[in-house]
Amino acid sequence: MHVLITGAAGMLGRKLAKRLADVGALRAKPIERIDLIDIMEGPAAPAICASSVADICEPGVAAGLLRPMPDVIFHLAGVVSGEAEADFDKGMAVNIDGTRALFDAIRWADGTPRVVFTSSIAVFGVPFPDPIPDDFHLTPLTSYGTQKMVAEALLADYSRRGFFDGIGVRLPTISVRPGSPNAAASGFFSGIIREPLAGVQAVLPVSRQVRHSHASPRTAIRYLLHAAELDSAALGARRNLTMPGVSVTVGEQIEALARVAGPDAAELIVESPEPAIAEIVAGWPERFDARRALSLGFVPDQSYDDIIRAYLEDDVVSD
Amino acid sequence: MHVLITGAAGMLGRKLAKRLADVGALRAKPIERIDLIDIMEGPAAPAICASSVADICEPGVAAGLLRPMPDVIFHLAGVVSGEAEADFDKGMAVNIDGTRALFDAIRWADGTPRVVFTSSIAVFGVPFPDPIPDDFHLTPLTSYGTQKMVAEALLADYSRRGFFDGIGVRLPTISVRPGSPNAAASGFFSGIIREPLAGVQAVLPVSRQVRHSHASPRTAIRYLLHAAELDSAALGARRNLTMPGVSVTVGEQIEALARVAGPDAAELIVESPEPAIAEIVAGWPERFDARRALSLGFVPDQSYDDIIRAYLEDDVVSD
Numbered sequence: 146m147h148v149l150i151t152g153a154a155g156m157l158g159r160k161l162a163k164r165l166a167d168v169g170a171l172r173a174k175p176i177e178r179i180d181l182i183d184i185m186e187g188p189a190a191p192a193i194c195a196s197s198v199a200d201i202c203e204p205g206v207a208a209g210l211l212r213p214m215p216d217v218i219f220h221l222a223g224v225v226s227g228e229a230e231a232d233f234d235k236g237m238a239v240n241i242d243g244t245r246a247l248f249d250a251i252r253w254a255d256g257t258p259r260v261v262f263t264s265s266i267a268v269f270g271v272p273f274p275d276p277i278p279d280d281f282h283l284t285p286l287t288s289y290g291t292q293k294m295v296a297e298a299l300l301a302d303y304s305r306r307g308f309f310d311g312i313g314v315r316l317p318t319i320s321v322r323p324g325s326p327n328a329a330a331s332g333f334f335s336g337i338i339r340e341p342l343a344g345v346q347a348v349l350p351v352s353r354q355v356r357h358s359h360a361s362p363r364t365a366i367r368y369l370l371h372a373a374e375l376d377s378a379a380l381g382a383r384r385n386l387t388m389p390g391v392s393v394t395v396g397e398q399i400e401a402l403a404r405v406a407g408p409d410a411a412e413l414i415v416e417s418p419e420p421a422i423a424e425i426v427a428g429w430p431e432r433f434d435a436r437r438a439l440s441l442g443f444v445p446d447q448s449y450d451d452i453i454r455a456y457l458e459d460d461v462v463s464d
Numbered sequence: 465m466h467v468l469i470t471g472a473a474g475m476l477g478r479k480l481a482k483r484l485a486d487v488g489a490l491r492a493k494p495i496e497r498i499d500l501i502d503i504m505e506g507p508a509a510p511a512i513c514a515s516s517v518a519d520i521c522e523p524g525v526a527a528g529l530l531r532p533m534p535d536v537i538f539h540l541a542g543v544v545s546g547e548a549e550a551d552f553d554k555g556m557a558v559n560i561d562g563t564r565a566l567f568d569a570i571r572w573a574d575g576t577p578r579v580v581f582t583s584s585i586a587v588f589g590v591p592f593p594d595p596i597p598d599d600f601h602l603t604p605l606t607s608y609g610t611q612k613m614v615a616e617a618l619l620a621d622y623s624r625r626g627f628f629d630g631i632g633v634r635l636p637t638i639s640v641r642p643g644s645p646n647a648a649a650s651g652f653f654s655g656i657i658r659e660p661l662a663g664v665q666a667v668l669p670v671s672r673q674v675r676h677s678h679a680s681p682r683t684a685i686r687y688l689l690h691a692a693e694l695d696s697a698a699l700g701a702r703r704n705l706t707m708p709g710v711s712v713t714v715g716e717q718i719e720a721l722a723r724v725a726g727p728d729a730a731e732l733i734v735e736s737p738e739p740a741i742a743e744i745v746a747g748w749p750e751r752f753d754a755r756r757a758l759s760l761g762f763v764p765d766q767s768y769d770d771i772i773r774a775y776l777e778d779d780v781v782s783d
Contacts, residue, residue: 233625270701282601284620284702291621295614301603302610306552382589383603 146174149215151201151247152222153194154187156322157263157365160459161219164366166191171217172374182210183222202243207250214256217373218309220247221263225329229289230425240292248299252308260311261372262300264293264385266358268315269430276434279387286428287330301384304377312372312380317358317390317433319365320398320452323460330425334359337395338402338453341413342461350419351395356431358390359398361455364446371443379441389445391452392432401449405457465493468534470520470566471541473506475641476582476684479778480538483685485510490536491693501529502541521562526569533575536692537628539566540582544648548608549744559611567618571627579630580691581619583612583704585677587634588749595753598706605747606649620703623696631691631699636677636709636752638684639717639771642779649744653678656714657721657772660732661780669738670714675750677709678717680774683765690762698760708764710771711751720768724776 148165152158162181169176181187181196190196201207201222222243229236244262251258269277270286285291297313304311321342322335333350334357340347360368368388380386393401403411435443446452467484471477481500488495500506500515509515520526520541541562548555563581570577588596589605604610616632623630640661641654652669653676659666679687687707699705712720722730754762765771 280601282599283617285617286624286701288621288625291617294617298602298604298610298613298617302607305605306607382605 146171146176146217147178147180147213147215148176148217148219149180149182149210150219150221151182152220153181153190153196154183154185155221156324157319157362157369158183158219158221159187159190160362160366161221161369162190162194164370166193171370174216180210180215200243201247202238207247208254211250211254214251214254215258217259217261218247218251219261219369219373220244223263224289226265226267226287226289226425227330227332229292230287230330233288236288236292240289241295244296245299248303248308252303257307257309259373259377260300260309261369262296262311262313263369264297264313264315265290266315266317266387266390266430266433268294268297270428273430276432277387277430278434279437287425297385301382304384305382310377311384312375312377313385314368314372315385315387316365316368317360317388319362320359321456321460322362323456330422333422334395334398337398337414338456341402341410342406342453342457344413346413346415348417349395349414350417350422351426352418352423353396353399354394355426356392356394357426357429358392358431358433359446359449359452360388360390361446361452363455363459364444368443375441386438386441386443387433387435388438388443389435390433391446391449393449398449401453405450405453465490465495465536466497466499466532466534467495468499468501468529468537470501470537470539472500472509472515473502473504474540475643476638476681476688477502477538477540478506478509479681479685480540480688481509481513483689485512490689493535499529499534519562520566521557526566527573530569530573533570533573534577536578536580537566537570538580538688538692539563542582543608545584545586545606545608545744546649546651548611549606549649552607555607555611559608560614563615564618567622567627571622576626576628578692578696579619579628580688581615581630581632582688583616583632583634584609585634585636585706585709585749585752587613587616589747592749595711595751596706596749597753598756606744616704620701623703624701629696630703631694631696632704633687633691634704634706635684635687636679636707638681639678640775640779641681642775649741652741653714653717656733657717657775660721660729661725661776663732665732665734667736668714668733669736669741670745671737671742672715672718673713674745675711675713676745676748677711677750677752678765678768678771679707679709680765680771682774682778683763687762694760705757705760705762706752706754707757707762708754709752710765710768712768717768720772724769724772
């Protein structure tokens with residue numbers, strides 16, 4: 146089993162590589178090789194991994210990753226939502242052209258690998274029904290969501306034509322994200338939990354009434370692995386799946402924080418409205434009826450309390 | 465009023481140019497200039513038109529069309545469904561890259577024109593509810609449908625960002641198409657009417673039970689003009705609209721032919737099943753509940769009989 150991960154230096158890429166190295170097998174085959182690629186140097190990777198720093202948008206880079214063809218490719222590389230909105234050209238270049246460069250390189254090389262692509266619930270934009278059904282149309286209200294929608298469309302067609310065997314996984318907002326904030330507009334959803342758990346104040350830029358869907362990094366990795374394992378015949382032509390999430394309001398997130406870590410933690414959250422963030426978030430979906438993914442065996446977190454506990458277990462190093 | 469039409473040598477492009485020249489005004493302003501561009505030479509155009517032959521995929525071509533910026537751009541250029549399925553690279557190059565070249569050229573030039581884009585109901589693929597509501601997701605089963613979906617996504621985002629003021633019009637199958645067949649898999653829907661009306665046998669490659677949505681060329685042009693006139697504030701962020709059509713079975717088309725032209729005409733249709741055509745068509749939608757377009761003032765044909773009569777009036781030259 147030979148695995149390639151793009152965007153491997155990102156939070157999910159690092160966790161995915163570690164998880165694969167720990168488990169040592171995928172699709173019932175021992176993992177012999179894990180190639181990691183990112184435009185930036187990542188932290189030390191597990192011993193089985195071979196890391197390289199390169200831009201898949203550059204000519205020849207994607208093709209070079211496919212000699213020999215991996216069995217499973219996790220395409221995680223991408224410009225995040227806030228950055229894709231601020232720098233339109235960069236988002237188009239990476240999220241569309243970079244993805245297409247990879248897809249075309251796979252097409253022209255030998256083999257039809259499983260390609261697991263991380264899409265996002267940002268492909269949806271208001272107004273929508275509550276909950277949003279699996280057959281609701283994609284109406285992104287950000288360039289990031291648009292670019293993910295385009296990549297999804299290409300993934301489905303390239304799979305239909307047999308160029309590869311793709312599955313797109315629309316991840317809910319990942320929380321609690323470890324480490325420092327990234328440029329995503331959704332960053333505060335993690336910050337209001339992560340910072341108080343470290344005894345640090347956190348800024349809440351939106352109202353406590355804002356409702357949103359979450360998955361822990363642990364669950365997101367489980368989704369990616371399940372997407373790699375899944376029999377794609379069960380998907381038919383509809384290759385992109387909305388992942389189930391835990392739908393809670395910001396207020397409910399804070400209540401969960403108080404339950405798990407005590408009321409003092411919750412008091413470290415400072416409300417400081419930021420209209421630019423609030424406007425982006427207001428266009429995002431609140432709740433999904435992700436029955437297709439559930440029926441295909443994708444298992445969500447059970448509660449926001451569990452999401453906080455997963456963060457404490459996986460990412461907060463105890464002395 | 466300065467108008468640009470891409471794909472102007474195609475059937476709809478020619479009819480649109482003629483209609484604009486006849487009416488002489490758009491958005492309540494007299495038309496002073498109509499620029500036509502196509503990769504091939506078209507037939508003689510109305511005197512007000514300036515024709516050029518060029519490929520908008522070539523560097524600089526799109527930018528050259530925008531000096532000065534037209535007030536309204538009808539982007540009709542595209543590779544049709546059968547050809548986009550047979551020649552994947554050509555479809556991608558024209559339907560995605562060509563469209564993006566035009567959109568980016570508009571972005572970089574001064575002005576924010578109305579851009580009317582001809583999308584297609586091929587963005588939908590089975591299975592779907594009957595009828596298909598306006599908020600049903602896009603699941604194309606052809607590369608053509610995929611490429612139209614991608615162009616729709618870009619049009620919506622470029623409009624949201626204020627690069628231009630776009631409206632995508634998902635046309636039903638256009639019938640009765642005048643002239644000779646094109647490479648579209650849907651060509652027989654017109655052929656079974658057009659050929660018998662000329663006293664010629666026509667091949668029917670699919671079952672008479674096949675149901676499909678149609679609009680006459682006259683109505684398609686009306687849709688395009690209405691899209692050019694419409695106040696886009698009424699659209700919000702959802703810039704792509706499914707156009708209403710006349711939903712009939714092939715058998716009902718043939719009954720309409722017999723009513724309008726007599727039973728002898730209908731007897732010129734020869735059933736000759738072609739599985740490749742039948743398979744493509746089987747993935748297409750049958751019927752829409754296009755209430756959003758209807759509420760915005762798009763007016764469909766009233767019956768398939770009317771569609772045949774429109775063809776006789778508009779396209780069959782009487783001696």
